[in-house]
Every structure is written in C-alpha cells, then in structure tokens.
Amino acid sequence: MSGSRAPKILSVKDQIAEQMRSDIISGDLAPNTKLNEKELAERFGLSRGPIRDVILQLTKEGLLVSKNNVGASVNSVLDPSLQKLMISLRRNIEVFAIEQLKEKLTEKDFAALEKILFDLQSAFEREDFTEVTKIDISFHNYLVHKAGGDDLVNIWYPFVMRMRLNYKRITSGVECVNEHETILNALRAGDTAKAVKGLKANIR
C-alpha cells in the first residue's frame, strides 16, 4: 500500500448529501424551505430515487423534516434549551473519545491531525469558510472515529449537524486553529485533562 492517504471514494449519494448539507448550513437553503424532489433530481442530474435516499438521510441527521405524502423541508433552529442539550451531548461524546484515545494515538495519527490543522489554516487564508467548516468537523471526526468507529460517528454526527444549523460561532482564523492546536498538543503530551478542557472551550 502506498503511503498516501486513501483518496476516499465517495458514492454519488454521499456527494449529493455533502452538497446539500453545505447548502443548508451555509444558509443558501433557508429554514422551512420546501424541497422538490424533481427539481433536485434535475439539478444534480440524476433521477428521484437517489435524491429520495439523500433526503431520508438528511432527515435522520436532523437537517430536514419530512412529512408523509407532503415532502421534506429544511428544519428550523432549535429552541435554546434543546440547543444547550445538544452541545452538552456532543461534548460528552468527544470527551469520551479523548479519554479512550489516551496512549492509543500513534505518530501516524498525530501526523494526520497535524495535516488537518494545516489545511484548516490554509482554508482560512483562502477565506473559504465552507471548507473551513468541513475541515473543522473532520478534525473532530478523526478523533471520534478513532475512538468508536463508524458506530460512534453515526451517533455523533447528528449533533454536529444540528449545532452547525442552529448556531454559527464567530471565530477568527487564528482562534480556531489555536483551539485545535491546543487540543492536539495536549493529546501529544498525554495530558487528557488539558485536552478535555481545550475541547470544551472549542465546542460551544
């Protein structure tokens, strides 16, 4: 096997899902916007079948709301108490991940995380904020996946989506990169408590 990172083949549906998530989180698709399957199918150049799959998936993630025989629309923001709960639950999951990962991260992992932060910085410099969001998530995703595999990621992902949908924290480029660097350095040093603290500062 070559040393390069796997090119990560995404199925067509995953790519559509990714695009629609971006559109929703960026605000291109406002809350309560009704989605039309035929329109979407034409836009993405495929038939309604796969589109329906994607809609079902995003509904499960909490980004859309579906009603029988009526269709799907973009979900609206949660009320503050639910929002707080979501943040708390997401924190619990990621704290769990960090605790599990103590002593288990290899040099390869650190290199991968380092690379993610580099890409994050670079996306900030390009002012490509959609990409910033994706890379930010991928940092956390790396840890969660390493700790709990696909199972944990599946549980965790909806929280991330809901947080992004509900509340976009304004961060400067340096602040965001620094927050993640703090976490990474603490992990490297094996200082779980510090990593957890950094994580809690980052997830809010």
Next chain:
Amino acid sequence: MSGSRAPKILSVKDQIAEQMRSDIISGDLAPNTKLNEKELAERFGLSRGPIRDVILQLTKEGLLVSKNNVGASVNSVLDPSLQKLMISLRRNIEVFAIEQLKEKLTEKDFAALEKILFDLQSAFEREDFTEVTKIDISFHNYLVHKAGGDDLVNIWYPFVMRMRLNYKRITSGVECVNEHETILNALRAGDTAKAVKGLKANIR
C-alpha cells in the same frame, strides 16, 4: 375533536421498519446476518424501493450496517465502553426531558402515561415480551416527545435501539411496572429529583 387518542396512522414503511426492528431486537435476525433486498421485498409483499428506504433508516438508527454495492447486515454488539456511553447519553436526554416537563404535564398526559402502564402490565400478563418492549419504549417516548418534540425523539431513538440491541436486562413484570410507576408518581407529585432517580434506576 373527539376525546379519543389519535389512532396513529403508520405509513407502510414505518410498519415494515417496526417489524424489522422487532426481528432484530428479538434475535430472530442474529448479528452479522446479511439482508437480501429481494427476499425482504417478497416477504413483505412490496418492491425493493420501500425496503431500501427502511434499510437506510435502520442503518441510521444503528441496527444495521451498510456497505456500498454490497448490502446491509445486522450490526453486532458494541464493546462495553461504548455501551456505557450510550446508556449515559440516553440518561442525559431523559433527565433533560423530565426537568423540562416540570409543571408542564397536564392531567391528560398523566392519563396517557397511566394507560401505557396499564398496557404494559397487560402485555406482561400475556407474556408478549415483544409488546412489552414496545410499550416500555413508548412510555419513555411520550416524555421525550413531550419535552423536545420530533427533534429530540430523533436524537434519542438511536440510543434506545442500540441499548436494546446490545443488552436485554432481565426484569420481572412487577419490577418493570413498578419502576415506571415510581417515575410517574414522582412526576405527578412534581418531585423532579425523585423522578430522575427512578429514571436512572430504570435505564441501565
């Protein structure tokens, strides 16, 4: 509007999903069992389309695992640390629900919960344990839904499913009914702390 409870119309897909959940949780479908879309379609008397939707849904709930171009199979049990995390997260959600519901439950709610417990008892007496599981879940579902609506239920449901898949706590009929009665009585008395305590005793 009449006073009777809504008959709760379920779509065909919801009914199939319900059946398949039962089969998985009851153990009729063992972990790692490969699912065949055509077979399932024939068994339920419909085409592969809706079956695929159900598979996607159960995959998101964590009951199945899907691979591109290969298919879905029944998920295996989680390792104990993840299992503990799931229990903890589910507890957090339901504790949140109870705290939200303080002073907000009407007499109608209490009557509905009372009826659920009656049905629970009755299912135990019939020794219909599949039904027991469903009714048990519906008690918790009522509270979670009342506190956070569909959004919260969508987040909560996967935890319940995973717990059922991983670990079937052996309970006697009286014990189970009593545990829920304790919670209900505490709610009625407005004693949140006691309700939370009862809940934590029940979710484990």
Next chain:
DNA sequence: TGTATGAATATTGTTAACAATCATCAAGGC
C-alpha cells in the same frame, strides 16, 4: 496442490413510468 484468471451468477444501484395522495381553487349552497 495452490493460486491466479475469467466467465457466469447474484445482488445492489439507477431509472422512468405509473399509482396514490395532497394542495389549490372555483363553483355552489347556507
């Protein structure tokens, strides 16, 4: 004998036509 190759088969992914349901709106009755 074990392994690699490739055709045959089975299974999933996609599509377009068809059926069922819902939303709209005009006509008629109170």
Next chain:
DNA sequence: GCCTTGATGATTGTTAACAATATTCATACA
C-alpha cells in the same frame, strides 16, 4: 359573505425493468 364540496394539477410513493458492481466457481497455469 363564508363555508363546504368537488374537480384539477402538482407532488410524493411505488413498481418493474435495466445498468453497474460484487461474488462465486470452474478452469488453467505454475
């Protein structure tokens, strides 16, 4: 004037055929 009723059009739900991919198994070769 307002509400109910029923036809119309738009949209979602379902189906069966087709395409693409993965698996299986027999065959040939080292």
